Amino acid sequence: TPAQHPTAATMGWGVAREDDIYDVVVVGGGVVGLSIARELCTQLHSVRLLVIEREPDLASGASGANSGILCTGYDTPKGSLERQCLREACGTFQRTFDDLGLPQDPVGALVCAFTEAEAKELPHIVEENHANGDLSARLLTPAQVRACEPNVSREVRGAVWCPEVVLDPFLVPLAFAHHAMKHGADVACGRELIGGSFDRVESVWTLDVRTGRNGVPAKLRGRVVINCAGVWGDVVERIARREDVPFTIRPRKGQYCVFEVPPAMQAPGRPFLGCPIQPVPTPRTKGVYVFRSLYGHIVVGPTAEDVPERTNPVFEAAVVRRLTERLHEALPGLRGRAELVGTYAGLRPATEHRDYQVSGDASQRWVTVAGIRSTGLSSSLGLSAHVRRLVVGMVSGGSGGGGRAREASSSGHLCPRRFAVLECRKPCERLPPLRELVAQLKADGRSSSDVGHADDLWICLFGVRHRVTHPITRLGLRAAVSSGGVVAAAAAGIAPALNAGNARDAQAVRSKL
Secondary structure (H helix, E strand, C coil), X not given: CCCCCCCCCCCCECCCCCCCEEEEEEECXXXXXXXXXXXXXXXXXXXXXXXXXXXXXXXXXXXXXXXXXXXXXXXXXXXXXXXXXXXXXXXXXXXXXHXXXXXXXXXXXXXXXXXXXXXXXXXXXXXXXXXXXXXXXXXXXXXXXXXXXXXXXXXXXXXEEECCEEECCCHHHHHHHHHHHHCCCEEEECEEEEEEEEECCCCEXXXXXXXXXXXXXXXXXXXXXXXXXXXXXXXXXXXXXXXXXXXXXXXXXXXXXXXXXXXXXXXXXXCCCCCCEECCCCCCCCCCEEEECCCCCEEEECCCEECCCCCCCCCCHHHHHHHHHHHHHHCXXXXXXXXXXXXXXXXXXXXXXXXXXXXXXXXXXXXEEECCCCCHHHHHHHHXXXXXXXXXXXXXXXXXXXXXXXXXXXCCCCCHHHHCXXXXXXXXXXXXXXXXXXXXXXXXXXXCCCCCCCCCCEEEECCEEEECCCXXXXXXXXXXXXXXXXXXXXXHHHCCHHHHCHHHHHHHHHHHC
16 A cells, blocks of 8 residues: 555544543444534534444444435425425535535436326425425426436336536545545544543543454553444443333345446447436335436436345346346346446444434433434434534533533533634645545556556545445546446546536536426
8 A cells, every 4th residue: 555645634543542532422433423523523623523423434334335315305204304404405515515626517316207196106205395495396207307317218108307416426425525624623533433431520422442463452542433334223222221222123125236238339428327216215214216326327226125235235146137127117228238247235323213313421421323314424414513513512401402612611621612612614635536536546557556456446535545445436546547438438538527518418408398
């Protein structure tokens, strides 16, 4: 691995200071935990914060195997915290992602009905979107759907267009991590939290962790602990609540297939599929999507199977046939033509509850962020703001409404001034555009690192090498490096028109409606 070049954005990489007391320890290095770390480090005065992740890499759990689509949340329960966080996130993501240099494709999505029974649900979906604040959602006739997406099945009975956004699912949590590190956060992977105790006199948590492959024991200390442990959320929660944990994680496996469309079936600026095709959702799942990644691949998934395991989800070979049939139902022109280039599976941290399980215990300075089953990426900005308000209220002794923390408090040795809310967020460094990452990989002379598994792919951000944990990004970047086809052009930018041209693309889609 090449030498790293420390900068303000990377000084905390791989660091977990055992001889210090952190103001906040975030448990979990997925998109939710990293978004919360960014929120606290950039919105508060001077919080000393540590993120610990049990796996060797960030975004290794649900964040490393999701769809990478920002959804509106119209199908979430009314009055739920999930819906509230999704709405708050919708108002901030555009500016945030622009500031961070994250590629995005705001083409919207089509919730398609392929039966008369499903078609009867479409007006209700429009009503739910409008009630949720998405007034641009609208009902489309079959002719309007085909005008928007000429390759969709002729069996379509209508659709609802919703303002959703396709992202690179791996770069989002990495951008959050580096923005937090730029403002003082330490981020350490390979640290598994296995126990802890809270000293009520000193108001300090002592956390027992196992580090590295050999599980070397270590102790870390922090004054506030935030549990964002994903599928391990209930296990970590027992450290604070013992046997009184009000939720149980029930891992839900989502499986995906990734296809490549022949270049001859696409033209520059005219992909075979533009908007994601979504089914009419059920109370249990949003269903199987068919969508185009930023790199031009067609992705089909996820499935939804409740499973007992919490690690190493296995893609089942039999699922290929089911997801391929779903592809052909939505896009019959790809029958016998689309090439399967990858599969993957991930575990979502579902619980017995439909809503998020988020709470704060001021007596122990413990915050729970659990049960973020399928909308963690979409809600992360709103959820992190909600948690920031919880933490500030906990420290200041207030309600968590988000005002300035008091200068004096009986909160042990915690300095409340560190938690004073700033009027403006601290600045960030923009990620390099996709075309530079592709050029970086080409210059590297190989598509995999000499460290680890042969299928690994590594990229360098701000002097730190990261293993690409998400298959959508890994397959897309590798295709961009190795081929000269449509996928390569999409990734090498000449679709960061992804950043500049997509607003025009979205407008073009709307003009067809």
